Amino acid sequence: MIEYYTLVRQMSNPFALRLRMVMVARECGVSEAARQFKTTRKTVRKWLVRFKEDCSCGLQNRSRRPKHSPNKLKEKQEARIIELRRKHPSWGPDRLRMQYGLVWATSTIARVIKATGLTRHRKKKKRYKDYAEVRRWKQQLKPFELVQIDTKTLMDIPCYVRQRRQGIALPRYQITARDVRSGAMWFAYAEENTSTNAALFAVYLAEHLKHYGVELNYVNFQSDNGSEFIGSMTKIKRPSAFEQALADYGIHHRRIPPSSPTYNSDVEAAHRLIEDEFYECEEYHDAAQFYAKAYAYQLFFNYERINMLRKSKPVDILNTAAGKFINPEVFNLPPPLLDPAVHCFKGGYHVPKDVNP
Numbered sequence: 001m002i003e004y005y006t007l008v009r010q011m012s013n014p015f016a017l018r019l020r021m022v023m024v025a026r027e028c029g030v031s032e033a034a035r036q037f038k039t040t041r042k043t044v045r046k047w048l049v050r051f052k053e054d055c056s057c058g059l060q061n062r063s064r065r066p067k068h069s070p071n072k073l074k075e076k077q078e079a080r081i082i083e084l085r086r087k088h089p090s091w092g093p094d095r096l097r098m099q100y101g102l103v104w105a106t107s108t109i110a111r112v113i114k115a116t117g118l119t120r121h122r123k124k125k126k127r128y129k130d131y132a133e134v135r136r137w138k139q140q141l142k143p144f145e146l147v148q149i150d151t152k153t154l155m156d157i158p159c160y161v162r163q164r165r166q167g168i169a170l171p172r173y174q175i176t177a178r179d180v181r182s183g184a185m186w187f188a189y190a191e192e193n194t195s196t197n198a199a200l201f202a203v204y205l206a207e208h209l210k211h212y213g214v215e216l217n218y219v220n221f222q223s224d225n226g227s228e229f230i231g232s233m234t235k236i237k238r239p240s241a242f243e244q245a246l247a248d249y250g251i252h253h254r255r256i257p258p259s260s261p262t263y264n265s266d267v268e269a270a271h272r273l274i275e276d277e278f279y280e281c282e283e284y285h286d287a288a289q290f291y292a293k294a295y296a297y298q299l300f301f302n303y304e305r306i307n308m309l310r311k312s313k314p315v316d317i318l319n320t321a322a323g324k325f326i327n328p329e330v331f332n333l334p335p336p337l338l339d340p341a342v343h344c345f346k347g348g349y350h351v352p353k354d355v356n357p
Contacts, residue, residue, distance in 0.1 A: 018059040022051045073108065081112045090120065090276040094308060135309070141181040143322050144214050148267035149177045149202075149223045151193055157279045169287040171337060174274075175201045177221070178267040181321055184302045184314035184331045185270045189294075190338045197338040198228040199241035204336065206249040212330040221246055222254040224264055230255065274301075295334050302331035 017037070025033035025048050034041045050058030073081075081104075084096050093109035096102060102109065113119055152174045154160050164170040171189035175198060178185040186205055190197040202221070210216060223229040223242075231240030239247065246253045256263035278297045284290040302314045310317060315328050 014061070015056075015059055018047050019056065022048055022059070073104065073112065077104070078112050081109055082116055082118065085113050085116075085118045088276065088281070089118070090272075098306060138180055139321075142218075143181045143318050143326065144179055144209065144219050146180040146220050146222060147177050148180060148264045149175070149198075149221055149229070150264055150267045150271070151175050151198070151226060151228055152271045152275075153193075154279065157275060160279045163284055168284055168290065170284070170290055173197075174271075175338070176267055176270055176274075177201070177205055178270045179314070180266050182314040182317040183266070183307045183310055184318070185267070185298070186331075186333045187274075187294075187298065187335050188338050189291075189335060192339060193228050195228050195231055195241040199245040200338045200341050202242055202245040202251075203249075204338075205333070206246070206251060208333050209330065210249070212327045214326065214330065217250045220252045220254055222256060222264065224256050224261070225258060291335065291337070298335060299332065303328075 021033050021037045021039075021044060024036055025044050030041050030044045030048070033044045037044075047059060052058075081096070081102070084100055084102075085091070088096065091099070093106045093113065097104070097106055097109060153172065154170070154174055155164075155172055160170065171191055173190045173193050174187050175190060176185055176187040186208075188197075188201045188204065190201075206216060209219065229240065229242050231238070231243070243253055261268065274297065278294070282293050284293065304313065306313055315331060318326060318328060318331070
């Protein structure tokens with residue numbers, strides 16, 4: 001019985017199988033070996049020749065890697081990919097290739113990143129949604145039909161906090177609005193996360209959309225249940241400054257269900273992108289340079305950056321999905337600091353129409 005299992009293991013071992021085939025070929029001929037091992041005579045001859053040349057070493061598997069690769073990356077080229085990956089650890093091969101004009105294929109860049117151990121290990125998440133269906137639903141929307149809005153704290157970004165501690169007057173919060181259909185975004189900054197600042201941003205954006213002929217009565221703003229958007233839950237319930245500002249312009253306000261952050265996934269994704277592509281990459285000498293670079297990034301995001309999921313730029317989607325002409329300048333809105341304009345409010349709930357932060 002032991003000899004039987006030993007023979008089975010030998011037969012399952014490719015090296016032992018080839019050795020037995022070569023022995024049969026030398027004793028009984030090539031045709032008999034091909035018949036017994038159910039293969040072709042060409043295969044038997046191949047292993048027989050290799051055995052004659054290198055003995056048992058010739059029966060090992062040989063690498064199929066070509067001896068000469070004219071398109072193989074040089075060390076300097078691989079070092080360039082590694083340098084860019086370390087500079088932008090959250091950027092994938094597609095984004096690196098597009099942003100830096102790399103001439104190598106995406107698969108080549110991915111191979112270098114994987115070989116150097118610079119891949120990101122992400123936790124596997126259960127997907128309860130059919131994302132293809134969600135994308136089809138978004139494609140049916142019109143530009144500005146659904147605008148997601150959210151607040152991002154900037155004090156958890158190490159390089160940003162370091163520059164703020166050096167004495168540069170950098171804001172603590174970013175309030176972002178993102179059009180779900182086109183992917184364009186507008187944002188403003190604030191030192192305090194209050195309903196007043198959220199309302200100022202709503203007025204600022206609403207006036208901008210109105211100026212470029214967007215019909216505000218079909219625009220929907222969607223937010224989470226943060227106090228800056230819906231007010232305090234412990235006080236007498238009345239419209240917050242943000243809700244009142246939207247109502248004054250005829251804009252509908254939606255709240256996402258509690259504990260459902262995926263409902264605001266587009267604006268959350270924008271926060272992740274701006275952190276990876278702007279806050280972790282830029283250095284500022286003063287506040288003026290910060291706001292200038294933030295404005296430049298917003299223009300880049302809306303006019304030049306290709307959205308990998310939508311396969312297009314926001315400005316191109318605007319021209320094709322609106323059904324009518326809308327001036328592309330609607331995506332051009334400088335990000336202001338909102339706090340200096342709080343004096344425009346009366347009692348905290350009235351928002352005048354002539355606010356211009």
